[in-house]
Amino acid sequence: xxxxxxxxxxxxxxxxxxxxxxxxxxxxxxxxxxxxxxxxxxxxxxxxxxxxxxxxxxxxxxxxxxxxxxxxxxxxxxxxxxxxxxxxxxxxxxxxxxxxxxxxxxxxxxxxxxxxxxxxxxxxxxxxxxxxxxxxxxxxxxxxxxxxxxxxxxxxxxxxxxxxxxxxxxxxxxxxxxxxxxxxxxxxxxxxxxxxxxxxxxxxxxxxxxxxxxxxxxxxxxxxxxxxxxxxxxxxxxxxxxxxxxxxxxxxxxx
Numbered sequence: 001x002x003x004x005x006x007x008x009x010x011x012x013x014x015x016x017x018x019x020x021x022x023x024x025x026x027x028x029x030x031x032x033x034x035x036x037x038x039x040x041x042x043x044x045x046x047x048x049x050x051x052x053x054x055x056x057x058x059x060x061x062x063x064x065x066x067x068x069x070x071x072x073x074x075x076x077x078x079x080x081x082x083x084x085x086x087x088x089x090x091x092x093x094x095x096x097x098x099x100x101x102x103x104x105x106x107x108x109x110x111x112x113x114x115x116x117x118x119x120x121x122x123x124x125x126x127x128x129x130x131x132x133x134x135x136x137x138x139x140x141x142x143x144x145x146x147x148x149x150x151x152x153x154x155x156x157x158x159x160x161x162x163x164x165x166x167x168x169x170x171x172x173x174x175x176x177x178x179x180x181x182x183x184x185x186x187x188x189x190x191x192x193x194x195x196x197x198x199x200x201x202x203x204x205x206x207x208x209x210x211x212x213x214x215x216x217x218x219x220x221x222x223x224x225x226x227x228x229x230x231x232x233x234x235x236x237x238x239x240x241x242x243x244x245x246x247x248x249x250x251x252x253x254x255x
Contacts, residue, residue: 008093
């Protein structure tokens with residue numbers, strides 16, 4: 001298992017796309033902090049990269065990598081190795097590599113310019129989102145053997161989490177605005193890791209108005225220590241559940 005993880009990490013960290021993603025993120029992050037009048041505004045601008053671009057890159061790259069590694073995976077399956085071990089090793093390798101890329105490209109500038117509670121919260125959320133969308137990408141790639149369908153499904157999932165989910169939330173809120181929806185909406189917010197991450201980061205920034213109705217209503221819950229702990233636990237489930245489902249599918253898959 002360790003040899004597979006090491007091979008995947010080395011292979012990905014030498015990948016030109018990952019190197020380009022890392023250095024481009026680093027240049028953009030440094031530029032944002034240097035161009036903005038205050039580091040707080042720079043962090044707010046960087047927020048949208050963490051919530052939108054990082055999940056997209058992790059999602060698309062991981063899906064393509066799994067499909068392009070089909071021959072390597074078939075070779076591993078022919079060896080006396082459990083399929084679940086192979087799949088988990090690929091997941092760990094992808095997660096570590098893309099997390100390192102995030103921590104170098106976006107994490108270093110945050111630590112240099114905004115090494116406070118808000119900066120560390122953004123680092124934590126970005127780190128978890130990187131792993132979550134690797135996990136979701138592996139689930140997407142395990143559903144179909146067709147590369148085009150798999151990549152299309154992965155992009156559709158990213159669109160759902162980044163755009164469509166909030167549209168659904170707003171539609172429900174406007175349709176049922178006469179009813180007390182605070183508690184149901186707390187549960188509903190747990191269905192989107194990007195939404196949870198945005199709420200936590202904006203609460204640390206003390207910019208509740210920017211969260212919209214979805215987050216502002218729940219400030220009293222998500223702003224507490226219990227709320228942060230529950231959010232982190234739910235995000236961890238977002239990592240574990242897709243990997244568990246995809247590993248089961250991979251174990252039964254006809255290669």
